[in-house]
Amino acid sequence: MQKLPVAILGATGLVGQRLVQLLAAHPWFEISALAASDNSVGKQYGDAAKWKLPSEIPDAVRGMIVKPCEPPLDAALVFSALPSDVAGDIEENFANAGYLVSSNASNHRNDPDVPLVIAEVNSDHLDLVRVQRARRKSAGAIVCNANCSTIHLALVLKPLADAFGLTRVAVTTLQALSGAGYPGVAALDILDNVIPFIGGEEKKLESEPLKILGTLHGDHIAPAAIRISAACNRVATWDGHLETASVELAQKSSLDQVRRAMLQFTGEPQALNLPTAPAHPIVVRDEPDRPQPRLDRDVEKGMASVVGRLRACPVLDYKFVLLGHNTIRGAAGGTLLNAELLVAKKFIE
Numbered sequence: 001m002q003k004l005p006v007a008i009l010g011a012t013g014l015v016g017q018r019l020v021q022l023l024a025a026h027p028w029f030e031i032s033a034l035a036a037s038d039n040s041v042g043k044q045y046g047d048a049a050k051w052k053l054p055s056e057i058p059d060a061v062r063g064m065i066v067k068p069c070e071p072p073l074d075a076a077l078v079f080s081a082l083p084s085d086v087a088g089d090i091e092e093n094f095a096n097a098g099y100l101v102s103s104n105a106s107n108h109r110n111d112p113d114v115p116l117v118i119a120e121v122n123s124d125h126l127d128l129v130r131v132q133r134a135r136r137k138s139a140g141a142i143v144c145n146a147n148c149s150t151i152h153l154a155l156v157l158k159p160l161a162d163a164f165g166l167t168r169v170a171v172t173t174l175q176a177l178s179g180a181g182y183p184g185v186a187a188l189d190i191l192d193n194v195i196p197f198i199g200g201e202e203k204k205l206e207s208e209p210l211k212i213l214g215t216l217h218g219d220h221i222a223p224a225a226i227r228i229s230a231a232c233n234r235v236a237t238w239d240g241h242l243e244t245a246s247v248e249l250a251q252k253s254s255l256d257q258v259r260r261a262m263l264q265f266t267g268e269p270q271a272l273n274l275p276t277a278p279a280h281p282i283v284v285r286d287e288p289d290r291p292q293p294r295l296d297r298d299v300e301k302g303m304a305s306v307v308g309r310l311r312a313c314p315v316l317d318y319k320f321v322l323l324g325h326n327t328i329r330g331a332a333g334g335t336l337l338n339a340e341l342l343v344a345k346k347f348i349e
């Protein structure tokens with residue numbers, strides 16, 4: 001199969017770098033263009049990106065000249081890793097110019113005909129691409145990835161919603177520094193500290209799962225009837241968001257049934273054997289002190305959500321800890337899996 005050319009908008013940032021890393025040896029996609037802000041345009045990628053990953057910058061991109069974030073770019077699909085203060089209009093421009101945009105940014109997540117997709121959870125929502133294409137009168141469309149904490153929460157809630165129904169969820173997050181982008185939070189603010197506020201995050205965590213776990217009705221999604229209460233904290237880990245959650249189920253079930261529903265969960269990416277799909281999207285650990293960010297964030301190459309401490313909750317029904325890599329499954333890897341799904345489901349020929 002000839003590789004499809006893909007471009008990355010915001011290629012020099014933390015999520016953009018993860019995309020570069022994940023795409024370097026991808027069997028279906030080949031990086032054909034890298035784009036970023038005026039500070040980087042015209043420079044070689046190796047000079048423009050403040051590379052923060054432990055692996056080297058791939059040789060194939062080191063000397064590529066960074067382009068402006070505007071069409072045309074030589075690409076069949078565009079990944080967006082742009083900050084939300086600029087992503088909205090730039091992604092619109094690309095979609096209206098005929099490009100499929102697989103986005104990490106929050107701007108279009110609530111647009112009625114923009115699918116908000118976690119590949120294992122709601123791949124059927126990709127049918128909204130057809131609705132969007134008709135509205136735009138173009139082959140272009142935006143497909144959004146959810147917020148990094150939402151992705152791991154909704155992935156873990158999905159088998160529970162399917163098997164038992166979900167009524168209420170309370171979640172508290174301990175979110176890593178890389179979730180704030182680079183340079184992110186000042187060292188003097190976060191060392192020896194926890195910051196109990198992340199702007200806009202709680203609203204996203206309380207609303208995005210409702211669209212993701214909702215039902216496609218033709219040209220829109222009917223949201224799931226679940227009430228979620230979220231509290232978000234920034235902590236001094238580098239990668240990996242930890243979340244503690246309590247859930248109330250519609251249909252009472254045993255602890256073992258809940259555990260098995262999580263363990264056995266797979267979705268369309270596994271059925272289609274997509275290159276970036278984890279074999280087990282939810283990994284369940286039984287030790288009393290796992291998951292931990294440093295030990296467990298790279299399980300399944302950072303593409304799984306790791307659940308532990310599953311136990312009865314005296315207020316709701318069950319409670320557990322979940323952990324997920326924020327820049328891989330929670331961002332770059334999530335948009336990559338969505339792009340693979342778009343190819344496998346023939347939205348890109």
Ligand SMILES: NC(=O)c1ccc[n+]([C@@H]2O[C@H](COP(=O)([O-])OP(=O)(O)OC[C@H]3O[C@@H](n4cnc5c(N)ncnc54)[C@H](OP(=O)(O)O)[C@@H]3O)[C@@H](O)[C@H]2O)c1
Binds near residue numbers: 036080084106148
């Ligand atoms: N970090 C995470 O864990 C995470 C998780 C999920 C979603 N997200 C979302 O992913 C997006 C990227 O996040 P990040 O953490 O990678 O941010 P980041 O490290 O701050 O990178 C931002 C990127 O956007 C480019 N950029 C900034 N202003 C621009 C402009 N006016 N025009 C064109 N390009 C511009 C930057 O280019 P220069 O280098 O040239 O300035 C850089 O490449 C955000 O929407 C974020 O909310 C992040």
